[in-house]
Amino acid sequence: xxxxxxxxxxxxxxxxxxxxxxxxxxxxxxxxxxxxxxxxxxxxxxxxxxxxxxxxxxxxxxxxxxxxxxxxxxxxxxxxxxxxxxxxxxxxxxxxxxxxxxxxxxxxxxxxxxxxxxxxxxxxxxxxxxxxxxxxxxxxxxxxxxxxxxxxxxxxxxxxxxxxxxxxxxxxxxxxxxxxxxxxxxxxxxxxxxxxxxxxxxxxxxxxxxxxxxxxxxxxxxxxxxxxxxxxxxxxxxxxxxxxxxxxxxxxxxxxxxxxxxxxxxxxxxxxxxxxxxxxxxxxxxxxxxxxxxxxxxxxxxxxxxxxxxxxxxxxxxxxxxxxxxxxxxxxxxxxxxxxxxxxxxxxxxxxxxxxxxxxxxxxxxxxxxxxxxxxxxxxxxxxxxxxxxxxxxxxxxxxxxxxxxxxxxxxxxxxxxxxxxxxxxxxxxxxxxxxxxxxxxxxxxxxxxxxxxxxxxxxxxxxxxxxxxxxxxxxxxxxxxxxxxxxxxxxxxxxxxxx
Amino acid sequence: xxxxxxxxxxxxxxxxxxxxxxxxxxxxxxxxxxxxxxxxxxxxxxxxxxxxxxxxxxxxxxxxxxxxxxxxxxxxxxxxxxxxxxxxxxxxxxxxxxxxxxxxxxxxxxxxxxxxxxxxxxxx
Numbered sequence: 001x002x003x004x005x006x007x008x009x010x011x012x013x014x015x016x017x018x019x020x021x022x023x024x025x026x027x028x029x030x031x032x033x034x035x036x037x038x039x040x041x042x043x044x045x046x047x048x049x050x051x052x053x054x055x056x057x058x059x060x061x062x063x064x065x066x067x068x069x070x071x072x073x074x075x076x077x078x079x080x081x082x083x084x085x086x087x088x089x090x091x092x093x094x095x096x097x098x099x100x101x102x103x104x105x106x107x108x109x110x111x112x113x114x115x116x117x118x119x120x121x122x123x124x125x126x127x128x129x130x131x132x133x134x135x136x137x138x139x140x141x142x143x144x145x146x147x148x149x150x151x152x153x154x155x156x157x158x159x160x161x162x163x164x165x166x167x168x169x170x171x172x173x174x175x176x177x178x179x180x181x182x183x184x185x186x187x188x189x190x191x192x193x194x195x196x197x198x199x200x201x202x203x204x205x206x207x208x209x210x211x212x213x214x215x216x217x218x219x220x221x222x223x224x225x226x227x228x229x230x231x232x233x234x235x236x237x238x239x240x241x242x243x244x245x246x247x248x249x250x251x252x253x254x255x256x257x258x259x260x261x262x263x264x265x266x267x268x269x270x271x272x273x274x275x276x277x278x279x280x281x282x283x284x285x286x287x288x289x290x291x292x293x294x295x296x297x298x299x300x301x302x303x304x305x306x307x308x309x310x311x312x313x314x315x316x317x318x319x320x321x322x323x324x325x326x327x328x329x330x331x332x333x334x335x336x337x338x339x340x341x342x343x344x345x346x347x348x349x350x351x352x353x354x355x356x357x358x359x360x361x362x363x364x365x366x367x368x369x370x371x372x373x374x375x376x377x378x379x380x381x382x383x384x385x386x387x388x389x390x391x392x393x394x395x396x397x398x399x400x401x402x403x404x405x406x407x408x409x410x411x412x413x414x415x416x417x418x419x420x421x422x423x424x425x426x427x428x429x430x431x432x433x434x435x436x437x438x439x440x441x442x443x444x445x446x447x448x449x450x451x452x453x454x455x456x457x458x459x460x461x462x463x464x465x466x467x468x469x470x471x472x473x474x475x476x477x478x479x480x481x482x483x484x485x486x487x488x489x490x491x492x493x494x495x496x497x498x499x500x
Numbered sequence: 501x502x503x504x505x506x507x508x509x510x511x512x513x514x515x516x517x518x519x520x521x522x523x524x525x526x527x528x529x530x531x532x533x534x535x536x537x538x539x540x541x542x543x544x545x546x547x548x549x550x551x552x553x554x555x556x557x558x559x560x561x562x563x564x565x566x567x568x569x570x571x572x573x574x575x576x577x578x579x580x581x582x583x584x585x586x587x588x589x590x591x592x593x594x595x596x597x598x599x600x601x602x603x604x605x606x607x608x609x610x611x612x613x614x615x616x617x618x619x620x621x622x623x624x
Contacts, residue, residue: 048592050593420592421572426593
């Protein structure tokens, strides 16, 4: 069974001043019973989500199916097939200044994270590094990028580091700057990014020590060396377009967002959310596989905490005994690859069927045309799966800002702040989760139909072409609903004492 | 804007009613966890309460150790044969694991394997 084995040192903390309602009662009760009033560190990646009840799943799934038909009808019959509109706002010198500040901030945060990881406490909860990286960066930033715009190129500490040394090199007389100027092999394309996304997801979900601060810092430094070497070898732009998994991930999410920056940073483009996803097809097959990986990796994270994965593991272990290692690493890799390939296969089948409907369009062309329309489903699932966790665990960042290394500092006076686990009620979480998933699906279906209308000319062809893809989206969405709701988590009975 | 006042009144009244409807009296609920060999009986493994309930969990163990309630961050140091009790208000919804750390396996693989039991605090 895949379990994160955290080497937690359960050292007790003094009773927090802000421990939520009932703490006085607890204190008195414990004092009366002579019990020690100590609190302790839980595992870093613990989630306290309640799976949504069956009714939420059923309502969500029904809404998804019904709305898909309604939207298809509306778009196909009533929309003029015009190009997406982009409004431009002049911003003068604001963006360049903002960019400079953000670059400095990004680099600073990265350095603080690495120092905290290397020199700070080994307790993942009391060290800034795991919270900064896994909660604020990996859970929070994708949401911010999708809703606002792709700010990663400014926050990217590796690009900032490279650009600093590149500028220095140019000053020192190197015409090409800090690069060997090798040509990036076109055959390789964006496949390294696909492999790296799957590897990173394995690191996040299956690897036991992903939240250990020292390990995290080491991995971050290794990645830094690797990506800087790549930028030096092939030039920063070529490298980041193809092999930098973070750059590609946030660039893909940024296609959904309503705001884009002009290349000269003198203005902002404003467009309807999602329009960027249908402006251009995916450049290559690797990008299609990357989008499928985005979808499958976020779903795998949720699948892992359910009963379905237990059953799958047992079946896999019986069929291929060498997969069952003690730490669950091989099993995790198999599961991750399996889910990715299954989703890829489903998408490939959909494109093959669509091709039958549209003569003159090859399989590859259709696959690349529609791949990005799946991104809203990935974003929505990210929100559904991480919203509550981000709001509860993210609060710890307030305390960690005052004591990043866990050495009992108090830089801003917030070191004794403890997260309020009651901040988000489960019912609110269920509404947000199901609402986000349904909204994401609706947007995806809408985009697919707009694209088909623009691309295939006649309304009849567009209507036919989008049927397989709409069905696929319904499938992906119902799967993501079932992962956050009880059907997946407890269908094997009431004894669902699963923990991660 | 008198045309807005009447609907606004209705909306406020509805919201107020919605808030007060949920202020029903919180129940007192008692449960037991009898730990034998680091495990409890299947019937005791899932505790279900509602938000706001006053929860009491009476714990007995055949071996010394510590029982942690994650999330709420409560801890009981158990002595073999002597019952002890968690008493708290379930102010936060969610699903929280009870982890047992037997004195014998003190430092062996903490937080590995399924939890001893789980408490589910459901919203009202």
